[in-house]
Amino acid sequence: MTNEYRAFIISVMRSLRQSLSPGRFRDIVLVGAATLLVGASFGAIAIGAGLPGYLPSLLSVVVFAGAAQFLFVGIIAAGGSPLAATVAGLVVNLRHLPFGLTIGDVFGNRWRGRIFGSYLMSDETVAFTLAEFTPAARRAAYWICGSVLFVSWNLGVVIGSFGGAFLDDPAILGLDAAFPAVLLALILPSLRDDAMVRRCAVVGVVLAVASAPFLPAGLPVLLALAGLLAGVRRTPAALPDGPGR
Amino acid sequence: MSVATPLLVAPSTLLAGAAVLGAGTYASRLAGTVLRTRVRLPPQLEKLVNRGVVVLLAALVGVAALIEGAQFAGPARVVGVAVGGLLAWRKAPFVLVVPAAALTAAGLRLLGIR
Numbered sequence: 001m002t003n004e005y006r007a008f009i010i011s012v013m014r015s016l017r018q019s020l021s022p023g024r025f026r027d028i029v030l031v032g033a034a035t036l037l038v039g040a041s042f043g044a045i046a047i048g049a050g051l052p053g054y055l056p057s058l059l060s061v062v063v064f065a066g067a068a069q070f071l072f073v074g075i076i077a078a079g080g081s082p083l084a085a086t087v088a089g090l091v092v093n094l095r096h097l098p099f100g101l102t103i104g105d106v107f108g109n110r111w112r113g114r115i116f117g118s119y120l121m122s123d124e125t126v127a128f129t130l131a132e133f134t135p136a137a138r139r140a141a142y143w144i145c146g147s148v149l150f151v152s153w154n155l156g157v158v159i160g161s162f163g164g165a166f167l168d169d170p171a172i173l174g175l176d177a178a179f180p181a182v183l184l185a186l187i188l189p190s191l192r193d194d195a196m197v198r199r200c201a202v203v204g205v206v207l208a209v210a211s212a213p214f215l216p217a218g219l220p221v222l223l224a225l226a227g228l229l230a231g232v233r234r235t236p237a238a239l240p241d242g243p244g245r
Numbered sequence: 246m247s248v249a250t251p252l253l254v255a256p257s258t259l260l261a262g263a264a265v266l267g268a269g270t271y272a273s274r275l276a277g278t279v280l281r282t283r284v285r286l287p288p289q290l291e292k293l294v295n296r297g298v299v300v301l302l303a304a305l306v307g308v309a310a311l312i313e314g315a316q317f318a319g320p321a322r323v324v325g326v327a328v329g330g331l332l333a334w335r336k337a338p339f340v341l342v343v344p345a346a347a348l349t350a351a352g353l354r355l356l357g358i359r
Contacts, residue, residue: 027339034343055259062267072266082254082262086269093270095301100277101286102298107278114282118274127302174351177322180309181329181346183302188333190299197299204300205307212312220312224304225297232293 019140024128028145031124032152034178035066037167039156041175042069044168047161049077060157064150065122068092071217092218098225099126105135106142120146124179127186196231203227319359325350 017025039060046056051073059069068089075085100118103126107113125145132138160167170176191198204227208220215223286294310326311318329346337345 023338030339030343034347051259052256055263058260059263059266062263063270065270068266068270072262076254076259076262082258086262086266089266090269090273093266093273095305096270096273097277097280098294098297098301100274100279101281101294102277104278104281109282114278115275118278119271121274123302123305126298130298130302171322171354172351174321174325174347174349174354176313176318177310177325177329177350178343178347180306180322180326181333181342182339183309184306184326184330185333185339185342187299187302187306188330191303192334197296200296201300201303204304208304209307209311212308213315220308221301221304224300224307227300227304228293228297231296 016140016143019134019136020132020144021137024132024137024141025144028128028141028148031128031145031182032148034175034182035124035149036152036156036159037173038066038170038175038179039153040160040163041167041170042066042073043157043160043162045070045160046073046077048168049073051076053161056157056161057154060154063089063093064119064153065089065093065096066153067217088217091216094218095221096121102126103129103138103142106139108139117142117146120150122146122149123183124149124186127183131186131189200227200231203230321350321353321358324353 020028042060043056046059047053056069056073059072063069063072071092072085072089075088076082099121103121104114106129107117120143125142128145129138129142132141167173187201191201204224207226208224211223212220306326310323313319313322325346325348328349329342332342332345
Protein backbone atom coordinates (compact mmCIF):
# COMPACT_ATOMS: atom_id res chain seq x y z
CA MET A 1 0.00 0.00 0.00
CA THR A 2 1.47 3.33 -1.03
CA ASN A 3 1.56 6.28 1.32
CA GLU A 4 -0.75 8.32 -0.91
CA TYR A 5 -3.30 5.53 -0.88
CA ARG A 6 -3.09 5.26 2.89
CA ALA A 7 -3.52 9.03 3.25
CA PHE A 8 -6.55 8.84 0.98
CA ILE A 9 -8.16 6.09 3.07
CA ILE A 10 -7.51 8.03 6.27
CA SER A 11 -9.04 11.18 4.86
CA VAL A 12 -12.12 9.26 3.67
CA MET A 13 -12.51 7.69 7.11
CA ARG A 14 -12.14 11.06 8.78
CA SER A 15 -14.76 12.71 6.60
CA LEU A 16 -17.18 9.81 7.16
CA ARG A 17 -16.57 10.04 10.88
CA GLN A 18 -17.38 13.76 10.83
CA SER A 19 -20.70 13.15 9.07
CA LEU A 20 -21.88 11.07 12.00
CA SER A 21 -22.74 12.39 15.44
CA PRO A 22 -20.32 11.31 18.21
CA GLY A 23 -23.19 9.56 19.99
CA ARG A 24 -24.00 7.48 16.92
CA PHE A 25 -20.38 6.53 16.48
CA ARG A 26 -20.27 5.33 20.07
CA ASP A 27 -23.48 3.32 19.49
CA ILE A 28 -21.89 1.59 16.53
CA VAL A 29 -18.75 0.76 18.52
CA LEU A 30 -20.93 -0.66 21.27
CA VAL A 31 -22.78 -2.89 18.83
CA GLY A 32 -19.39 -3.86 17.41
CA ALA A 33 -18.26 -5.00 20.86
CA ALA A 34 -21.39 -7.11 21.27
CA THR A 35 -20.86 -8.50 17.76
CA LEU A 36 -17.34 -9.57 18.69
CA LEU A 37 -18.72 -11.59 21.61
CA VAL A 38 -21.37 -13.25 19.44
CA GLY A 39 -18.70 -13.98 16.83
CA ALA A 40 -16.60 -15.62 19.52
CA SER A 41 -19.52 -17.79 20.55
CA PHE A 42 -20.15 -18.72 16.90
CA GLY A 43 -16.54 -19.86 16.55
CA ALA A 44 -16.67 -21.83 19.79
CA ILE A 45 -19.99 -23.48 18.92
CA ALA A 46 -18.78 -24.49 15.46
CA ILE A 47 -15.55 -25.98 16.81
CA GLY A 48 -17.49 -27.65 19.62
CA ALA A 49 -19.70 -29.29 17.00
CA GLY A 50 -16.63 -30.95 15.52
CA LEU A 51 -16.20 -28.77 12.46
CA PRO A 52 -12.68 -28.08 11.19
CA GLY A 53 -10.94 -25.04 12.70
CA TYR A 54 -10.79 -23.03 9.50
CA LEU A 55 -14.50 -23.35 8.74
CA PRO A 56 -15.96 -20.70 11.10
CA SER A 57 -13.55 -18.04 9.84
CA LEU A 58 -14.00 -19.09 6.25
CA LEU A 59 -17.78 -18.85 6.58
CA SER A 60 -17.50 -15.48 8.30
CA VAL A 61 -15.43 -13.98 5.50
CA VAL A 62 -17.31 -15.61 2.63
CA VAL A 63 -20.86 -15.29 3.98
CA PHE A 64 -20.60 -12.54 6.64
CA ALA A 65 -24.13 -13.04 7.94
CA GLY A 66 -24.46 -14.20 11.54
CA ALA A 67 -27.93 -15.74 11.50
CA ALA A 68 -27.27 -17.77 8.35
CA GLN A 69 -23.90 -18.94 9.67
CA PHE A 70 -25.41 -20.14 12.96
CA LEU A 71 -28.11 -21.94 10.98
CA PHE A 72 -25.62 -23.53 8.56
CA VAL A 73 -23.42 -24.84 11.36
CA GLY A 74 -26.43 -25.82 13.48
CA ILE A 75 -27.96 -27.97 10.73
CA ILE A 76 -24.70 -29.74 9.97
CA ALA A 77 -23.95 -30.25 13.67
CA ALA A 78 -27.40 -31.81 14.07
CA GLY A 79 -26.61 -34.31 11.32
CA GLY A 80 -28.43 -32.53 8.51
CA SER A 81 -27.02 -32.52 4.99
CA PRO A 82 -24.73 -29.70 3.83
CA LEU A 83 -27.18 -29.12 1.00
CA ALA A 84 -30.03 -28.48 3.45
CA ALA A 85 -27.77 -26.21 5.49
CA THR A 86 -26.81 -24.21 2.40
CA VAL A 87 -30.38 -23.80 1.17
CA ALA A 88 -31.55 -22.78 4.66
CA GLY A 89 -28.85 -20.12 4.86
CA LEU A 90 -29.72 -18.81 1.40
CA VAL A 91 -33.39 -18.46 2.32
CA VAL A 92 -32.52 -16.59 5.52
CA ASN A 93 -30.36 -14.18 3.52
CA LEU A 94 -32.95 -13.35 0.87
CA ARG A 95 -34.04 -10.40 3.00
CA HIS A 96 -30.92 -8.55 1.82
CA LEU A 97 -32.52 -7.93 -1.56
CA PRO A 98 -35.13 -5.44 -0.32
CA PHE A 99 -32.46 -3.98 1.99
CA GLY A 100 -30.37 -3.11 -1.06
CA LEU A 101 -33.35 -1.53 -2.80
CA THR A 102 -33.80 0.86 0.11
CA ILE A 103 -30.30 1.79 1.19
CA GLY A 104 -28.56 1.45 -2.18
CA ASP A 105 -28.34 5.23 -2.41
CA VAL A 106 -25.42 5.22 0.06
CA PHE A 107 -23.18 3.75 -2.64
CA GLY A 108 -23.58 6.70 -4.96
CA ASN A 109 -23.02 5.98 -8.63
CA ARG A 110 -19.75 4.13 -8.36
CA TRP A 111 -19.60 0.46 -9.17
CA ARG A 112 -16.68 0.02 -6.81
CA GLY A 113 -18.76 1.29 -3.92
CA ARG A 114 -21.71 -0.87 -4.88
CA ILE A 115 -19.66 -4.03 -5.28
CA PHE A 116 -17.75 -3.71 -2.03
CA GLY A 117 -20.51 -1.97 -0.07
CA SER A 118 -23.09 -4.66 -0.81
CA TYR A 119 -20.75 -7.20 0.72
CA LEU A 120 -20.85 -5.35 4.07
CA MET A 121 -24.66 -5.35 4.27
CA SER A 122 -26.25 -6.62 7.49
CA ASP A 123 -29.40 -6.05 9.56
CA GLU A 124 -27.65 -3.74 12.01
CA THR A 125 -25.90 -1.74 9.30
CA VAL A 126 -29.16 -1.25 7.41
CA ALA A 127 -30.96 -0.24 10.61
CA PHE A 128 -28.24 2.28 11.52
CA THR A 129 -28.47 3.70 8.00
CA LEU A 130 -32.25 4.04 8.15
CA ALA A 131 -31.94 5.89 11.45
CA GLU A 132 -30.07 8.76 9.72
CA PHE A 133 -31.75 11.31 7.52
CA THR A 134 -29.19 13.31 5.56
CA PRO A 135 -27.45 11.59 2.62
CA ALA A 136 -24.02 12.25 4.18
CA ALA A 137 -25.02 10.77 7.54
CA ARG A 138 -26.66 7.74 5.91
CA ARG A 139 -23.54 7.10 3.89
CA ALA A 140 -21.34 7.49 6.95
CA ALA A 141 -23.54 5.24 9.09
CA TYR A 142 -23.49 2.50 6.45
CA TRP A 143 -19.76 2.45 5.80
CA ILE A 144 -18.69 2.93 9.40
CA CYS A 145 -21.11 0.36 10.80
CA GLY A 146 -20.37 -2.06 7.98
CA SER A 147 -16.61 -1.82 8.51
CA VAL A 148 -16.79 -1.96 12.30
CA LEU A 149 -19.03 -5.03 12.24
CA PHE A 150 -16.91 -6.73 9.60
CA VAL A 151 -13.79 -6.36 11.73
CA SER A 152 -15.45 -7.20 15.05
CA TRP A 153 -17.38 -10.21 13.72
CA ASN A 154 -14.37 -11.78 12.06
CA LEU A 155 -12.06 -11.02 14.96
CA GLY A 156 -14.60 -12.54 17.34
CA VAL A 157 -14.92 -15.69 15.23
CA VAL A 158 -11.15 -16.18 15.15
CA ILE A 159 -10.94 -15.72 18.92
CA GLY A 160 -13.80 -18.15 19.48
CA SER A 161 -12.39 -20.73 17.07
CA PHE A 162 -8.87 -20.83 18.41
CA GLY A 163 -9.13 -19.37 21.90
CA GLY A 164 -11.02 -22.22 23.51
CA ALA A 165 -14.65 -22.33 24.50
CA PHE A 166 -14.68 -19.45 26.96
CA LEU A 167 -18.01 -18.33 25.58
CA ASP A 168 -19.93 -21.02 23.79
CA ASP A 169 -23.40 -19.76 24.62
CA PRO A 170 -24.38 -16.15 23.83
CA ALA A 171 -27.40 -16.56 26.15
CA ILE A 172 -25.17 -16.57 29.23
CA LEU A 173 -24.40 -12.89 28.68
CA GLY A 174 -27.92 -12.14 27.51
CA LEU A 175 -26.62 -11.27 24.04
CA ASP A 176 -29.60 -13.01 22.48
CA ALA A 177 -31.73 -10.22 23.99
CA ALA A 178 -29.29 -7.43 23.15
CA PHE A 179 -29.48 -7.76 19.36
CA PRO A 180 -33.27 -7.60 18.96
CA ALA A 181 -33.16 -4.62 21.35
CA VAL A 182 -30.59 -2.87 19.14
CA LEU A 183 -32.72 -3.29 16.01
CA LEU A 184 -35.84 -2.27 17.91
CA ALA A 185 -34.18 0.90 19.20
CA LEU A 186 -33.09 1.80 15.67
CA ILE A 187 -36.51 1.37 14.04
CA LEU A 188 -38.46 2.98 16.89
CA PRO A 189 -38.27 6.50 15.43
CA SER A 190 -39.80 5.26 12.14
CA LEU A 191 -42.51 3.43 14.06
CA ARG A 192 -43.16 6.40 16.29
CA ASP A 193 -43.45 8.97 13.51
CA ASP A 194 -45.57 7.09 11.02
CA ALA A 195 -48.86 5.44 11.96
CA MET A 196 -49.00 3.64 8.61
CA VAL A 197 -45.58 2.05 9.09
CA ARG A 198 -46.62 1.13 12.60
CA ARG A 199 -49.77 -0.61 11.44
CA CYS A 200 -47.93 -2.54 8.72
CA ALA A 201 -45.20 -3.52 11.18
CA VAL A 202 -47.65 -4.81 13.78
CA VAL A 203 -49.43 -6.97 11.19
CA GLY A 204 -46.06 -8.13 9.81
CA VAL A 205 -44.69 -9.08 13.21
CA VAL A 206 -47.85 -11.03 14.07
CA LEU A 207 -47.64 -12.91 10.74
CA ALA A 208 -43.93 -13.66 11.21
CA VAL A 209 -44.15 -14.80 14.82
CA ALA A 210 -47.31 -16.85 14.25
CA SER A 211 -45.79 -18.65 11.26
CA ALA A 212 -42.30 -19.12 12.74
CA PRO A 213 -43.05 -22.49 14.39
CA PHE A 214 -44.25 -23.91 11.06
CA LEU A 215 -42.09 -22.41 8.33
CA PRO A 216 -38.35 -22.88 7.65
CA ALA A 217 -36.16 -20.11 9.12
CA GLY A 218 -36.12 -16.92 7.09
CA LEU A 219 -39.52 -17.36 5.45
CA PRO A 220 -41.53 -15.99 8.41
CA VAL A 221 -39.63 -12.70 8.20
CA LEU A 222 -40.30 -12.49 4.45
CA LEU A 223 -43.96 -13.34 5.06
CA ALA A 224 -44.11 -10.23 7.26
CA LEU A 225 -43.99 -8.18 4.05
CA ALA A 226 -47.63 -9.15 3.59
CA GLY A 227 -48.19 -6.72 6.45
CA LEU A 228 -47.70 -3.97 3.86
CA LEU A 229 -51.19 -4.79 2.60
CA ALA A 230 -52.48 -3.28 5.82
CA GLY A 231 -51.17 0.04 4.53
CA VAL A 232 -51.97 -0.20 0.83
CA ARG A 233 -55.70 -0.52 1.20
CA ARG A 234 -55.92 2.68 3.16
CA THR A 235 -53.71 4.95 1.05
CA PRO A 236 -55.52 6.29 -1.97
CA ALA A 237 -52.94 7.28 -4.59
CA ALA A 238 -54.41 10.78 -4.72
CA LEU A 239 -53.62 11.50 -1.09
CA PRO A 240 -51.20 14.44 -1.03
CA ASP A 241 -48.34 13.31 1.08
CA GLY A 242 -45.42 15.72 1.32
CA PRO A 243 -41.83 14.66 0.76
CA GLY A 244 -42.18 11.48 2.79
CA ARG A 245 -39.47 9.03 3.54
CA MET B 246 -29.09 -38.05 2.83
CA SER B 247 -28.19 -36.91 6.31
CA VAL B 248 -24.99 -37.91 8.04
CA ALA B 249 -24.69 -39.30 11.51
CA THR B 250 -21.97 -37.04 12.87
CA PRO B 251 -20.52 -33.80 11.52
CA LEU B 252 -17.07 -35.35 11.30
CA LEU B 253 -18.33 -37.59 8.52
CA VAL B 254 -19.02 -34.63 6.25
CA ALA B 255 -16.19 -34.40 3.75
CA PRO B 256 -14.26 -31.11 3.98
CA SER B 257 -14.78 -30.57 0.26
CA THR B 258 -18.56 -30.76 0.77
CA LEU B 259 -18.36 -28.20 3.58
CA LEU B 260 -16.25 -25.90 1.43
CA ALA B 261 -18.69 -26.21 -1.44
CA GLY B 262 -21.59 -25.40 0.88
CA ALA B 263 -19.77 -22.37 2.25
CA ALA B 264 -18.93 -21.16 -1.26
CA VAL B 265 -22.49 -21.53 -2.55
CA LEU B 266 -23.93 -19.88 0.57
CA GLY B 267 -21.46 -17.02 0.26
CA ALA B 268 -22.11 -16.50 -3.44
CA GLY B 269 -25.89 -16.66 -3.02
CA THR B 270 -25.83 -14.28 -0.07
CA TYR B 271 -23.73 -11.81 -1.99
CA ALA B 272 -26.09 -12.11 -4.96
CA SER B 273 -29.04 -11.21 -2.71
CA ARG B 274 -27.14 -8.21 -1.40
CA LEU B 275 -26.00 -6.97 -4.78
CA ALA B 276 -29.31 -7.63 -6.55
CA GLY B 277 -31.22 -4.97 -4.64
CA THR B 278 -28.54 -2.32 -5.00
CA VAL B 279 -28.17 -2.97 -8.74
CA LEU B 280 -31.89 -3.24 -9.35
CA ARG B 281 -32.50 0.22 -7.97
CA THR B 282 -30.10 1.69 -10.52
CA ARG B 283 -31.81 -0.13 -13.40
CA VAL B 284 -35.45 0.58 -12.73
CA ARG B 285 -36.65 3.94 -11.56
CA LEU B 286 -39.35 3.11 -9.02
CA PRO B 287 -42.37 5.41 -8.94
CA PRO B 288 -42.36 7.41 -5.66
CA GLN B 289 -45.38 5.53 -4.38
CA LEU B 290 -43.65 2.18 -4.84
CA GLU B 291 -40.38 3.46 -3.42
CA LYS B 292 -42.25 4.49 -0.32
CA LEU B 293 -43.72 1.02 -0.10
CA VAL B 294 -40.27 -0.59 -0.36
CA ASN B 295 -38.90 1.69 2.37
CA ARG B 296 -41.85 0.81 4.53
CA GLY B 297 -41.24 -2.85 3.74
CA VAL B 298 -37.71 -2.69 5.12
CA VAL B 299 -38.96 -1.32 8.45
CA VAL B 300 -41.53 -4.13 8.48
CA LEU B 301 -38.76 -6.69 7.78
CA LEU B 302 -36.61 -5.34 10.60
CA ALA B 303 -39.61 -5.30 12.95
CA ALA B 304 -40.34 -8.91 12.04
CA LEU B 305 -36.70 -9.83 12.70
CA VAL B 306 -37.03 -8.23 16.13
CA GLY B 307 -40.27 -10.11 16.83
CA VAL B 308 -38.99 -13.50 15.72
CA ALA B 309 -35.57 -13.07 17.35
CA ALA B 310 -37.18 -11.96 20.61
CA LEU B 311 -39.82 -14.68 20.81
CA ILE B 312 -38.71 -17.72 18.84
CA GLU B 313 -35.76 -20.10 19.13
CA GLY B 314 -35.80 -22.82 16.49
CA ALA B 315 -39.51 -23.58 16.27
CA GLN B 316 -40.30 -22.86 19.90
CA PHE B 317 -40.89 -20.06 22.36
CA ALA B 318 -37.53 -18.52 23.27
CA GLY B 319 -38.46 -18.29 26.94
CA PRO B 320 -39.36 -15.38 29.20
CA ALA B 321 -35.79 -14.25 29.97
CA ARG B 322 -35.07 -13.14 26.42
CA VAL B 323 -38.51 -11.63 25.89
CA VAL B 324 -38.33 -9.57 29.08
CA GLY B 325 -34.77 -8.50 28.22
CA VAL B 326 -35.81 -7.23 24.79
CA ALA B 327 -38.87 -5.55 26.31
CA VAL B 328 -36.75 -3.72 28.90
CA GLY B 329 -34.40 -2.55 26.16
CA GLY B 330 -37.32 -1.50 23.98
CA LEU B 331 -38.95 0.41 26.80
CA LEU B 332 -35.74 2.31 27.52
CA ALA B 333 -35.35 3.09 23.81
CA TRP B 334 -38.94 4.32 23.73
CA ARG B 335 -38.04 6.68 26.59
CA LYS B 336 -35.15 7.80 24.35
CA ALA B 337 -32.46 6.33 26.56
CA PRO B 338 -29.02 6.11 24.91
CA PHE B 339 -27.68 2.86 23.48
CA VAL B 340 -25.09 2.56 26.23
CA LEU B 341 -28.07 2.02 28.51
CA VAL B 342 -30.42 0.12 26.18
CA VAL B 343 -28.03 -2.63 25.10
CA PRO B 344 -26.56 -3.57 28.51
CA ALA B 345 -30.02 -3.31 30.11
CA ALA B 346 -31.48 -5.81 27.64
CA ALA B 347 -28.54 -8.19 28.01
CA LEU B 348 -28.24 -7.94 31.80
CA THR B 349 -31.99 -8.39 32.30
CA ALA B 350 -31.99 -11.60 30.26
CA ALA B 351 -28.77 -12.86 31.86
CA GLY B 352 -29.99 -11.91 35.35
CA LEU B 353 -33.32 -13.69 34.94
CA ARG B 354 -31.45 -16.81 33.81
CA LEU B 355 -29.23 -16.64 36.86
CA LEU B 356 -32.43 -16.62 38.92
CA GLY B 357 -33.50 -19.78 37.16
CA ILE B 358 -36.00 -18.14 34.82
CA ARG B 359 -35.07 -19.36 31.38
